[in-house]
Amino acid sequence: MSAPTGAVASAPDAAKRSTTAVRAPHRPLLSRHVLTAVAFLVLWSAFLERRALWDPDEGRYAEIPREMAVSGDWITPRLNGLLYFEKPPLQYWATAGAFSLFGERNWTARLWSALTGLAGVLLAFYAGRRLHSPRAGTVAALALASSVLYFGVTHLNTLDAGLSFFLEVVVLSLATGLREETPANERKWWIHAAWAAAGLAVLSKGLIGLVLPGAALAVYTVLYRDRSVWRRLSPLTGVALFLLVSAPWFVAVARANPDFLQFFFVHEHYTRFLTTEHHRSQPWWFFLPVLALGVLPWLPMLSGWWRALLVARGGRFEPFAFLAVWALVVLAFFSASGSKLVTYILPIFPALALLGARYACEAPPERIARQVFWGAAVPAAALLAMACALAWRPGAFGRLAAQTLPLWCLAAAVLWGYAAFLARRLADRRKLEATGVVLALALLAAHQLVLLGGEAVVPDSTTAALARQVKPLLGDSTRVYVVRMYAQSLPVYLGRTVTPVEYRGELDFGLQREPHKALPTLEAFRAAWFGETDAVAVMGRQTYDALAAASTPMTVIAEDGGRIAVRRH
Numbered sequence: 001m002s003a004p005t006g007a008v009a010s011a012p013d014a015a016k017r018s019t020t021a022v023r024a025p026h027r028p029l030l031s032r033h034v035l036t037a038v039a040f041l042v043l044w045s046a047f048l049e050r051r052a053l054w055d056p057d058e059g060r061y062a063e064i065p066r067e068m069a070v071s072g073d074w075i076t077p078r079l080n081g082l083l084y085f086e087k088p089p090l091q092y093w094a095t096a097g098a099f100s101l102f103g104e105r106n107w108t109a110r111l112w113s114a115l116t117g118l119a120g121v122l123l124a125f126y127a128g129r130r131l132h133s134p135r136a137g138t139v140a141a142l143a144l145a146s147s148v149l150y151f152g153v154t155h156l157n158t159l160d161a162g163l164s165f166f167l168e169v170v171v172l173s174l175a176t177g178l179r180e181e182t183p184a185n186e187r188k189w190w191i192h193a194a195w196a197a198a199g200l201a202v203l204s205k206g207l208i209g210l211v212l213p214g215a216a217l218a219v220y221t222v223l224y225r226d227r228s229v230w231r232r233l234s235p236l237t238g239v240a241l242f243l244l245v246s247a248p249w250f251v252a253v254a255r256a257n258p259d260f261l262q263f264f265f266v267h268e269h270y271t272r273f274l275t276t277e278h279h280r281s282q283p284w285w286f287f288l289p290v291l292a293l294g295v296l297p298w299l300p301m302l303s304g305w306w307r308a309l310l311v312a313r314g315g316r317f318e319p320f321a322f323l324a325v326w327a328l329v330v331l332a333f334f335s336a337s338g339s340k341l342v343t344y345i346l347p348i349f350p351a352l353a354l355l356g357a358r359y360a361c362e363a364p365p366e367r368i369a370r371q372v373f374w375g376a377a378v379p380a381a382a383l384l385a386m387a388c389a390l391a392w393r394p395g396a397f398g399r400l401a402a403q404t405l406p407l408w409c410l411a412a413a414v415l416w417g418y419a420a421f422l423a424r425r426l427a428d429r430r431k432l433e434a435t436g437v438v439l440a441l442a443l444l445a446a447h448q449l450v451l452l453g454g455e456a457v458v459p460d461s462t463t464a465a466l467a468r469q470v471k472p473l474l475g476d477s478t479r480v481y482v483v484r485m486y487a488q489s490l491p492v493y494l495g496r497t498v499t500p501v502e503y504r505g506e507l508d509f510g511l512q513r514e515p516h517k518a519l520p521t522l523e524a525f526r527a528a529w530f531g532e533t534d535a536v537a538v539m540g541r542q543t544y545d546a547l548a549a550a551s552t553p554m555t556v557i558a559e560d561g562g563r564i565a566v567r568r569h
C-alpha cells in the first residue's frame with residue numbers, strides 16, 4: 001500500500017528543517033567572528049596614512065628604502081645619499097618593495113611594522129591554543145594587540161616591530177619544538193623554523209637576533225638544570241640554515257664596502273652596548289616603568305610572568321618557564337646596555353601576553369577583572385585630567401595642540417573609561433571572551449586617538465606641511481640645502497636628497513667618506529648661495545635671522561613649525 005502523497009512530501013521537508021535547525025546556530029557565530037575580524041583589521045590599519053612621519057626614526061627608515069628603490073642598489077644602504085651601515089637591510093627591502101608597488105606614502109612606509117605586528121598577534125593566538133588552550137590563545141592575542149606599547153610601536157616606522165616578530169617566531173618555535181609532547185618528526189620543523197627566524201632577526205637589527213635567544217636558553221639551562229635542550233637543537237643543519245638566510249647580504253655588502261665590518265660589528269654592537277656614545281643613557285631601572293605602563297591595561301601579563309618564574313619544575317622542558325626566562329633575559333640585557341630606548345623591550349611582549357593568558361585562564365575571574373579594571377581606569381583618569389588641563393590652559397603645547405589635543409584626549413579618555421567598565425564584566429566567565437573582544441576593540445580605537453592627538457605635539461611632524469609648500473617650486477636641477485639642521489623626513493617628502501650645512505649627526509660616517517656632499521660652515525654656505533641660480537634652503541628662525549642680518553639674498557617661500565624655507569632664483 002502506497003504512502004499518502006503528503007507523507008512522502010513531508011520527509012524531505014522534515015530533513016531540510018532538521019538540517020536547518022542544526023546549522024542555524026553556527027551562522028550567527030560565524031557572522032560574529034567575521035565582523036570581529038573586520039572591525040579588528042579596520043582599527044588596526046586605520047590612520048597609517050593620516051599621520052605624518054615622525055622624525056627622526058620614521059623619516060630615516062623611510063628615506064633609506066626610498067633611495068634603494070630609486071637607485072636600484074639593494075646591497076648598500078644610504079641615508080641622504082651617504083653610506084649608512086647602522087642596521088641590516090630586511091626592513092629596507094620590504095619598504096622599498098612597498099614603495100615600488102604602491103608609491104611613496106605614509107602608509108607604505110609603515111606597512112612592514114603594521115604587518116609584522118599583526119603577524120605577531122596571530123602567532124600569539126596560535127601559540128596560546130597550541131601550548132595551553134583555545135581560550136588562552138584568544139586572550140593572548142587580544143592582550144598583545146591592545147597593550148599600549150605593542151600597539152604604539154607596531155604603528156610607527158621603526159625596526160623594532162619586525163625584530164620583535166622574528167624573535168617571537170624563534171622563541172615560540174623553540175618552546176613548541178623542545179616540549180616532550182611534540183612528535184619527533186614535527187620537532188625538527190619547529191627547531192629549523194627557529195634557526196631560520198633567527199637569521200631573519202639578524203637581518204632585521206643585528207646580532208641580538210641570535211644572542212638573545214641563545215642567552216635565554218643558557219639561563220634556562222642553569223635555572224632548571226636541563227641540558228637536554230641543547231642536544232635537540234640540530235646544530236649542524238640549524239647553523240647551516242641560519243647562515244644561508246643571514247650571511248649572503250653581509251658578504252655582499254662587505255665586498256662592496258671595506259669599512260662595513262668594523263663599523264657594523266664593533267661600533268654598532270660593542271660600542272653601542274658598552275658606552276653612552278649614542279647619548280641614550282638612562283638609569284638601570286629605566287625599563288621597569290616603561291614595562292608597567294606598556295602592558296596597560298593587561299596587568300595580569302606581569303602576574304603570569306612572575307608566577308611562571310617562581311614555579312620551577314625539573315626533569316622536563318617547560319615552555320612557559322622558558323617564555324618567562326626569555327622575558328627576564330631581554331629585560332636584563334637592555335637594562336645593562338649603555339643605550340636605552342623605550343622600544344627596545346618590545347620583543348618580550350608576545351611572551352608576556354602568553355604568560356598572562358595562561359594566568360587569566362587559571363586564576364579566579366574576579367581577580368583578573370579587578371586588575372584589568374584598574375589598568376584601564378587609571379589611564380582613563382589621566383587622559384581626562386590632561387584634557388581638562390589643556391582646556392583650562394590652551395596653548396600649553398603650542399597653537400596646533402590648543403586646537404585639537406584636548407578633544408583627542410577627551411575622546412580617548414571616554415574609550416578607556418568604557419574599557420574599564422567592560423573590565424568589570426570579565427568576572428562573568430560565561431562572557432569572558434566576548435567581553436574581552438569588545439574591550440580590546442575599544443582600546444584599539446583609543447590608541448589610535450592617542451596617536452592622532454600626539455601628532456599635535458610632535459613638532460617634527462610639521463616637516464610634511466613644509467615640504468608640501470616647497471615641493472611644487474622645485475625643478476629637476478634645484479639644489480636643496482638644510483642649514484644647521486637635518487629633518488629626517490624632509491628628503492622623503494621632497495623626493496630628493498639634500499645638502500647639509502654645518503651639520504653631521506648620524507651622517508658623520510658617510511660624510512667622512514664623501515665630504516663633498518655637505519658644507520662644513522655657514523660661511524661656506526653663504527659663498528655657495530651667492531653663486532646659485534636655482535636653490536632652496538631650509539633653516540630655523542635663528543639661522544634665518546643671522547643670514548638676513550648679513551644681507552644674504554633670500555625669498556621666503558614657506559614657513560611651518562619654526563622652520564623657514566627660502567629660495568635663491
